[in-house]
Amino acid sequence: MLRILSTFHLLLQVGKFIYYYRQMANTPKEEIPVTDTPKDNRLKLTLSILSILIGLFLFISLASYISTWREDQDIVQRYGVKVFSVKDAEVENLFGVLGAYTGHSLIYNGFGIAAFLITMFFFAMGINLFAGKRVFRLWRTFKYIVAGLLVISISLAFFTQGAEFSWGGATGELIKDWLIKWIGKLGTMILLITVGLFYVIWQMNPSLKFAAGKKRKAANGSLEENDTATAAEADEAKLFIDESLETNNDTHKKGVAVIMPKTPAEDDGEEFTLIDEDEEEELMENNEEEEQFILTEEPEFTEDIVPRVPMTPTKPVQAEDIPDLELTQNNENIPSEIIIGKEEKTARIEVKGDYEPTLDLRNYKYPELDMLELHGTEKVIMDKEELEENKNQIINTLKNYDIQIQRISATVGPTVTLYEIVPAPGVRISRIKNLEDDIALSLAALGIRIIAPIPGRGTIGIEVPNVNKTTVSMRALISSEKFQNNNFSLPIAIGKKINNENFIVDLASMPHLLMAGATGQGKSVGINALLISLLYKKHPSQLKFVLVDPKKVELSIYRLIENHFLAKLPGEDEAIITDTKKVVTSLNALCIEMDNRYDLLKEAACRNIKEYNEKFVKRRLNPEKGHQFLPFIVLVIDEFADLIMTAGKEIELPIARLAQLARAVGIHLIIATQRPSVNIITGIIKANFPARIAFKVSSKIDSRTILDAGGAEQLIGKGDMLISYNGAITRLQCAFVDTPEVDKIVHFIGEQQGYPEPYLLPEYVDDKELAGNGADLSDRDSLFDEAAKLIVANQVGSTSLIQRKMKLGYNRAGRIMDQLEMAGIVGKSQGSKPRDVLVQTEAHLMEILDGL
Numbered sequence: 001m002l003r004i005l006s007t008f009h010l011l012l013q014v015g016k017f018i019y020y021y022r023q024m025a026n027t028p029k030e031e032i033p034v035t036d037t038p039k040d041n042r043l044k045l046t047l048s049i050l051s052i053l054i055g056l057f058l059f060i061s062l063a064s065y066i067s068t069w070r071e072d073q074d075i076v077q078r079y080g081v082k083v084f085s086v087k088d089a090e091v092e093n094l095f096g097v098l099g100a101y102t103g104h105s106l107i108y109n110g111f112g113i114a115a116f117l118i119t120m121f122f123f124a125m126g127i128n129l130f131a132g133k134r135v136f137r138l139w140r141t142f143k144y145i146v147a148g149l150l151v152i153s154i155s156l157a158f159f160t161q162g163a164e165f166s167w168g169g170a171t172g173e174l175i176k177d178w179l180i181k182w183i184g185k186l187g188t189m190i191l192l193i194t195v196g197l198f199y200v201i202w203q204m205n206p207s208l209k210f211a212a213g214k215k216r217k218a219a220n221g222s223l224e225e226n227d228t229a230t231a232a233e234a235d236e237a238k239l240f241i242d243e244s245l246e247t248n249n250d251t252h253k254k255g256v257a258v259i260m261p262k263t264p265a266e267d268d269g270e271e272f273t274l275i276d277e278d279e280e281e282e283l284m285e286n287n288e289e290e291e292q293f294i295l296t297e298e299p300e301f302t303e304d305i306v307p308r309v310p311m312t313p314t315k316p317v318q319a320e321d322i323p324d325l326e327l328t329q330n331n332e333n334i335p336s337e338i339i340i341g342k343e344e345k346t347a348r349i350e351v352k353g354d355y356e357p358t359l360d361l362r363n364y365k366y367p368e369l370d371m372l373e374l375h376g377t378e379k380v381i382m383d384k385e386e387l388e389e390n391k392n393q394i395i396n397t398l399k400n401y402d403i404q405i406q407r408i409s410a411t412v413g414p415t416v417t418l419y420e421i422v423p424a425p426g427v428r429i430s431r432i433k434n435l436e437d438d439i440a441l442s443l444a445a446l447g448i449r450i451i452a453p454i455p456g457r458g459t460i461g462i463e464v465p466n467v468n469k470t471t472v473s474m475r476a477l478i479s480s481e482k483f484q485n486n487n488f489s490l491p492i493a494i495g496k497k498i499n500n501e502n503f504i505v506d507l508a509s510m511p512h513l514l515m516a517g518a519t520g521q522g523k524s525v526g527i528n529a530l531l532i533s534l535l536y537k538k539h540p541s542q543l544k545f546v547l548v549d550p551k552k553v554e555l556s557i558y559r560l561i562e563n564h565f566l567a568k569l570p571g572e573d574e575a576i577i578t579d580t581k582k583v584v585t586s587l588n589a590l591c592i593e594m595d596n597r598y599d600l601l602k603e604a605a606c607r608n609i610k611e612y613n614e615k616f617v618k619r620r621l622n623p624e625k626g627h628q629f630l631p632f633i634v635l636v637i638d639e640f641a642d643l644i645m646t647a648g649k650e651i652e653l654p655i656a657r658l659a660q661l662a663r664a665v666g667i668h669l670i671i672a673t674q675r676p677s678v679n680i681i682t683g684i685i686k687a688n689f690p691a692r693i694a695f696k697v698s699s700k701i702d703s704r705t706i707l708d709a710g711g712a713e714q715l716i717g718k719g720d721m722l723i724s725y726n727g728a729i730t731r732l733q734c735a736f737v738d739t740p741e742v743d744k745i746v747h748f749i750g751e752q753q754g755y756p757e758p759y760l761l762p763e764y765v766d767d768k769e770l771a772g773n774g775a776d777l778s779d780r781d782s783l784f785d786e787a788a789k790l791i792v793a794n795q796v797g798s799t800s801l802i803q804r805k806m807k808l809g810y811n812r813a814g815r816i817m818d819q820l821e822m823a824g825i826v827g828k829s830q831g832s833k834p835r836d837v838l839v840q841t842e843a844h845l846m847e848i849l850d851g852l
């Protein structure tokens with residue numbers, strides 16, 4: 001027993017030491033004057049070396065004791081502590097009497113072989129001190145060592161009964177004897193095996209705990225590359241936080257009231273109590289900000305929770321007062337205070353910060369990069385022989401025509417190589433230009449284009465197609481820095497230039513795009529590339545497409561996202577428009593939408609959609625007055641020629657109107673055609689589409705029609721294109737996105753929660769249809785009653801109110817207003833001022849309506 005007591009005394013001292021060490025570490029650090037710093041480091045270094053030396057000493061003493069115990073045990077046992085002063089006490093231990101005494105105390109009197117665990121503690125402490133940070137967790141190490149000492153010593157004592165050497169030490173043997181006495185040999189064996197199994201299970205299945213820890217780390221925003229959490233876990237965790245923060249970020253900044261009682265489920269805190277003391281300690285030390293996540297047992301990562309913010313209680317609200325938050329296209333039902341938490345009747349969060357349009361579909365996930373594929377190698381293949389051959393051909397051909405050159409250089413692009421030549425002084429540029437066909441002949445290659453001169457470079461360019469062409473994958477463009485980190489309103493990744501630079505522009509500043517190209521040259525792929533770029537960057541609340549597809553098959557794939565990204569006419573089943581008559585109606589509806597948006601902008605005193613939306617987001621525009629967040633609208637027409645042939649002016653006029661005016665209100669047009677002839681791309685259309693793309697066309701005339709320059713007839717197809725933008729014509733290789741990729745992306749979006757229906761365009765009724773219907777009360781408009789209620793409720797007799805609120809065209813709204821006047825609900829027209837409303841109450845109105 002004495003043997004054991006002395007060992008425990010030693011352990012107690014070690015425990016005490018750790019306690020004081022921890023106390024010291026946790027006390028707030030005093031500012032150390034700069035001049036004192038070296039002294040401080042010296043102390044740490046000395047202590048660390050000391051600790052490691054103690055560890056080494058213990059290890060060697062114990063190891064030595066294992067082989068010398070027969071000789072030394074007797075001596076140490078005979079003299080006890082006095083062994084240090086006895087003259088003829090000769091021992092074999094490598095560390096002499098001290099080593100023998102230590103080995104004997106820790107192994108024989110202590111824990112047997114398990115005593116080696118004690119050395120680990122000193123090594124851990126030494127390493128921590130040396131590194132100046134916590135490489136090992138001391139408290140945890142200490143706990144493991146104590147547990148290990150007991151379990152291992154008892155087990156060894158049990159399983160090595162009768163051995164000469166004391167494998168389990170005095171402690172192991174004593175406890176083993178007690179156990180055998182209390183629960184018998186079999187019971188002891190089962191107990192020890194169970195403890196061993198328990199340890200193995202505990203070590204093998206710590207995943208829950210780790211996951212929680214990692215989530216916390218990742219969620220804290222420090223998604224460093226070397227973080228042990230996998231990207232997926234980090235994403236998941238970030239999402240959790242994003243979801244919880246999105247409603248509260250602004251609140252946080254502004255210190256607005258947040259009341260969040262715990263739900264019963266939260267009280268369980270199952271997932272979140274898994275963090276153990278050590279992790280907590282580590283988190284606290286590593287990152288002060290994390291305190292807000294770990295100092296609480298509330299579930300930090302559930303969707304509803306909020307980070308701790310200064311709290312001021314809001315006025316208590318009855319459960320019935322909390323309205324259901326419906327998903328709607330227009331944000332009119334969202335008051336300036338958003339109320340969340342209809343299910344948990346007592347819980348509510350009030351957000352008085354900025355309006356956030358994306359909250360309509362708060363769980364919407366953008367498509368992932370993995371949904372796109374890399375088509376072949378992204379590296380441009382440069383064939384030196386080919387380059388050399390072409391260079392010599394060009395020089396020789398020019399020589400044949402007596403044209404000398406000073407210098408020639410080459411830039412290898414994905415599909416073509418640009419040879420730039422600097423002619424000798426005195427050579428006329430037009431001579432080279434005229435030799436285009438001859439050079440093409442001598443190079444025996446299709447698709448030679450001569451740019452004489454290259455604007456701004458003072459050289460002449462000869463583009464020669466590569467023998468081995470590289471496909472430009474959409475994935476490469478989407479993952480590029482420029483695409484990911486731009487602040488364009490409508491970023492579109494079109495393709496790569498000859499110098500392999502990515503061509504990524506803002507559709508909003510183009511502001512419309514005309515595309516032409518003979519069949520099979522890459523137009524459909526081009527349209528998909530544009531649509532996919534926008535889908536990768538925009539939230540459904542920020543963008544709507546009006547898709548016109550007379551061929552019926554090209555854009556039908558996008559019908560899956562109609563409740564997310566498409567707009568349609570009221571009362572229509574299909575959002576994608578394939579019928580010419582409906583195209584006319586849709587274009588006119590878009591014109592009405594444009595006019596309505598202009599009215600809104602005028603009222604808000606904003607010059608464009610950006611300013612307007614900024615104002616709306618800042619809650620400076622009242623939704624009660626018809627204001628709403630305006631998504632961008634992109635009209636895509638896949639085959640324009642077909643429409644013009646069948647509907648002519650009826651199509652051309654609204655298109656021209658939209659092209660002229662719609663830019664400021666966020667409506668942009670992408671129009672594609674196979675036949676770029678002058679009767680299709682008329683002067684009026686061309687004048688309003690400054691940005692134009694030409695894929696390979698069949699004649700120079702077509703090229704001129706679309707680009708005002710030749711060259712598109714020389715292209716080589718498969719996405720090789722010329723874009724005329726900002727006054728310059730650039731040759732690009734269009735990004736390639738295959739149908740299965742588009743399919744994957746639209747499925748991914750389509751499977752997510754969307755709006756209840758597509759975005760509704762205003763109703764358009766053809767004037768001709770209205771012509772027969774005068775302001776006759778016996779033939780009232782079907783929306784007459786609704787309009788009357790609207791006017792009476794608002795007490796404003798304005799046609800534009802009917803237009804906006806009921807999404808009607810000007811003509812129809814005007815006609816309803818005339819009928820309201822005849823019914824005595826509003827007064828006479830007063831020019832630009834609203835009419836007087838003659839009915840004050842709804843009850844009065846109902847009487848009038850009943851009498852009609």
Ligand SMILES: Nc1ncnc2c1ncn2[C@@H]1O[C@H](COP(=O)(O)OP(=O)(O)OP(=O)(O)O)[C@@H](O)[C@H]1O
Nearest residue numbers: 471518519520521522523524525718719734735736
């Ligand atoms: N950017 C590109 N990179 C590589 N190959 C392309 C590219 N664009 C198109 N192609 C190839 O050309 C083929 C035809 O393209 P696409 O279907 O886009 O032509 P199109 O002009 O729309 O034809 P149509 O007018 O008949 O629909 C594609 O199937 C593809 O193999």
